Amino acid sequence: MHAPRLLLVDDEENLRSMLEAALAHSGFDVHPAASGREALEAVRQVRPDLVVLDVMLPDLDGFDVVKRLRSGGDRTPVLFLTARDATEDRVRGLTLGGDDYLVKPFSLEELVARITAVLRRAGVDTRGSRLTCADLEMDDDAHRVTRGGEDIALSPTEYNLLRFLLQNKGRVVSKAQILDHVWNYDFGGDGGVVETYIGYLRRKLEAAGPRLIHTLRGVGYTLREPT
Amino acid sequence: MHAPRLLLVDDEENLRSMLEAALAHSGFDVHPAASGREALEAVRQVRPDLVVLDVMLPDLDGFDVVKRLRSGGDRTPVLFLTARDATEDRVRGLTLGGDDYLVKPFSLEELVARITAVLRRAGVDTRGSRLTCADLEMDDDAHRVTRGGEDIALSPTEYNLLRFLLQNKGRVVSKAQILDHVWNYDFGGDGGVVETYIGYLRRKLEAAGPRLIHTLRGVGYTLREPT
DNA sequence: GCGGGCTCTCAGCCGGCTCTCAGGTTCGGG
DNA sequence: CCCGAACCTGAGAGCCGGCTGAGAGCCCGC
Numbered sequence: 001m002h003a004p005r006l007l008l009v010d011d012e013e014n015l016r017s018m019l020e021a022a023l024a025h026s027g028f029d030v031h032p033a034a035s036g037r038e039a040l041e042a043v044r045q046v047r048p049d050l051v052v053l054d055v056m057l058p059d060l061d062g063f064d065v066v067k068r069l070r071s072g073g074d075r076t077p078v079l080f081l082t083a084r085d086a087t088e089d090r091v092r093g094l095t096l097g098g099d100d101y102l103v104k105p106f107s108l109e110e111l112v113a114r115i116t117a118v119l120r121r122a123g124v125d126t127r128g129s130r131l132t133c134a135d136l137e138m139d140d141d142a143h144r145v146t147r148g149g150e151d152i153a154l155s156p157t158e159y160n161l162l163r164f165l166l167q168n169k170g171r172v173v174s175k176a177q178i179l180d181h182v183w184n185y186d187f188g189g190d191g192g193v194v195e196t197y198i199g200y201l202r203r204k205l206e207a208a209g210p211r212l213i214h215t216l217r218g219v220g221y222t223l224r225e226p227t
Numbered sequence: 228m229h230a231p232r233l234l235l236v237d238d239e240e241n242l243r244s245m246l247e248a249a250l251a252h253s254g255f256d257v258h259p260a261a262s263g264r265e266a267l268e269a270v271r272q273v274r275p276d277l278v279v280l281d282v283m284l285p286d287l288d289g290f291d292v293v294k295r296l297r298s299g300g301d302r303t304p305v306l307f308l309t310a311r312d313a314t315e316d317r318v319r320g321l322t323l324g325g326d327d328y329l330v331k332p333f334s335l336e337e338l339v340a341r342i343t344a345v346l347r348r349a350g351v352d353t354r355g356s357r358l359t360c361a362d363l364e365m366d367d368d369a370h371r372v373t374r375g376g377e378d379i380a381l382s383p384t385e386y387n388l389l390r391f392l393l394q395n396k397g398r399v400v401s402k403a404q405i406l407d408h409v410w411n412y413d414f415g416g417d418g419g420v421v422e423t424y425i426g427y428l429r430r431k432l433e434a435a436g437p438r439l440i441h442t443l444r445g446v447g448y449t450l451r452e453p454t
Numbered sequence: 455g456c457g458g459g460c461t462c463t464c465a466g467c468c469g470g471c472t473c474t475c476a477g478g479t480t481c482g483g484g
Numbered sequence: 485c486c487c488g489a490a491c492c493t494g495a496g497a498g499c500c501g502g503c504t505g506a507g508a509g510c511c512c513g514c
Contacts, residue, residue: 017297021324024302025348108323155460172370177322185320193462195502216370217470217501218383224369227378382471420473422491429492444481444490 003029004124006115007048009039009065010081011058018185019052022108028115036060040068048076049124050115055082066099077122079114081106098122105184109160113140131166133212134225136205138166152204157182161197162205165213165223174220230256231351233342234275236266236292237308238285245412246279246338253339263287267295270303276351277342281308282318293326304349306341308333325349332411336387340367358393360439361452363432365393379431384409388424389432392440392450401447 006028010016016032023030031046033039036059043051055062066078080101100118102110116126120141129140135148145152145162154162160182165173175191183193198221202213210226233255237243243259250257258273260266263286270278282289293305307328309318318328325348327341343353344367356367362375372379372389381389387409392400402418410420425448429440437453 013298014294017294018320018323021297021302021326025323025325157461170369172368174322176319176328180320180322187319189462192464192502196462196504199503215502219370222369384472416473419475419491423473423493425491426493442491 003027004050004119004126005029005031005046005048007031007033007039007042007046007051009033009036009042009051009057009062010054011035011056012054015185019108019111023052023112023115026108026112036062036065039065043069043074043076049122050119051076051078052111052115053078053080055080077118079118105186107160107184108181109164113163117141131163131169133166133169133223135209136212138163147205147209154204155200157197158200158204161194162201165221169223169225172216172220172222177220230254231277231346231353232256232258232273232275234258234260234266234269234273234278236260236263236269236278236284236289237281238262238283239281242412249335250279250339250342253335255342263289263292266292270296270301275303276349277346278303278305279308279338279342280305283310304345306345332413334387334411335408336391340390358390358396360393360396360450362436363393363439365390374432374436381431382427384424385427385431388421389428392448396450396452399443399447399449404447 006023008016008020008023008030009032010019011034013034016034020030020032031042031048033042036057039051039053039057040060042048053062053065057065060068062078062080062082069076069078077097078099080099081104082101083104098118098121100114102114116129119126120129131138131140136145137147138145140163143159145154145159161178164178164182175194178194179187179191198213198215202211205212212223212226214222214224216222233250235243235247235250235257236259237246238261240261243261247257247259258269258275260269263284266278266280266284267287269275280289280292284292287295289305289307289309296303296305302324304324305321305326307318307321307326309328309330321328325345327345329337329341343356346353347356358365358367363372364374365372367390370386372381372386388405391405391409402421405421406414406418425440425442429438432439439450439453441449441451443449
């Protein structure tokens with residue numbers, strides 16, 4: 001089993017290199033491209049498992065790229081990145097072919113979650129979607145969290161934060177790391193909001209049961225099985 | 228296996244030579260640079276495993292340096308050094324690619340710990356993150372200390388002091404060395420505080436179990452396996 | 455337009471952490 | 485044995501980080 005190959009297409013220099021580093025770090029084999037033509041060329045050469053494709057591009061836009069791919073018989077799944085304002089209607093309908101889209105700005109957690117979801121649907125094996133810690137369980141496919149069999153309702157941010165903690169079970173994560181992964185990449189605030197959400201999670205998860213989220217003063221937080 | 232190569236970029240003459248000596252002594256192959264342009268040049272020539280990069284530089288600042296590196300396809304991980312006040316928001320987004328940052332003033336221990344953490348994440352082999360002495364164990368990833376399987380809660384300073392002692396197990400370290408490595412480099416006080424913290428550690432570590440930290444009067448302290 | 459959930463900010467509180475200091479104790483040399 | 489130096493320890497002041505509750509703004513569904 002090799003790491004899934006991604007083709008990352010975005011003309012925005014900064015964002016592209018940031019995402020490139022981040023996705024590589026998340027275990028993907030990332031190949032960058034800066035324009036539509038480059039992308040078409042790269043698809044043939046790289047044969048990626050998935051294309052992460054910005055809609056707004058200097059030459060061919062994202063839709064054109066896909067149109068040409070499909071008319072050439074290529075079925076590689078595509079994850080679109082779009083700006084909030086426009087085009088949302090145009091992107092709809094594309095999800096029919098197993099593709100998906102994400103509006104900017106997003107968080108890295110969101111992006112990775114969508115990518116693995118699309119890959120899974122396309123039959124590319126990724127590690128399972130089940131995360132646990134003691135009697136706490138998260139089924140990412142069903143977007144469902146339980147503790148001791150009981151359902152727990154979480155807001156989107158709470159859910160993403162918990163997933164990030166679960167993925168790093170047994171390791172310490174700093175507030176900066178949490179902000180970088182769980183919050184949108186253009187979020188401007190400080191770490192105060194993380195403390196608030198840790199509080200929310202604790203209230204919901206540890207209402208009945210031992211402590212799972214531990215504070216390491218001056219260092220960060222960690223999720224750990226109680227002994 | 229060769230010693231990991233570091234590129235150390237800081238325009239502050241004093242600090243740079245101090246860090247250069249200290250890091251060399253910690254087993255790294257250190258190459259200094261004093262400006263952004265120098266750094267870019269040096270990255271190409273030296274091909275370091277990691278760049279330690281001050282954000283505040285006379286010509287290109289640290290962010291510019293990284294931007295240029297990345298746009299040139301270079302993925303060398305970076306550890307940023309920043310002043311406390313500003314820039315903390317600008318540093319955000321950096322923990323994404325496995326990079327990290329450290330606010331001045333820091334301690335040598337902190338610096339070395341971050342460097343090895345980043346290198347480990349980047350796949351460069353360093354000795355593992357597990358330090359032991361008799362039944363005392365420290366797992367640096369989880370930031371966790373146990374003795375005989377029992378958890379021991381340590382404050383940040385206690386933790387850093389213990390790690391320093393563990394890394395020098397079997398050797399004697401003077402109070403001056405401890406101050407230089409464990410306390411921030413701008414710390415003004417005398418060695419009295421070291422005695423206090425040694426006391427704290429002894430109380431927590433040796434509550435149940437034989438003595439591990441030994442005093443060598445007029446020389447320093449040493450951590451040793453009981454015989 | 456109205457109501458409810460979600461997100462984020464902020465200020466006050468609390469407790470732990472860091473460091474200082476003084477008095478007591480141990481050690482080694484003379 | 486005596487004395488000074490080095491070290492240990494307890495008490496406490498001040499500081500700082502994290503926790504929490506309250507509330508404003510926003511979006512969305514009704």
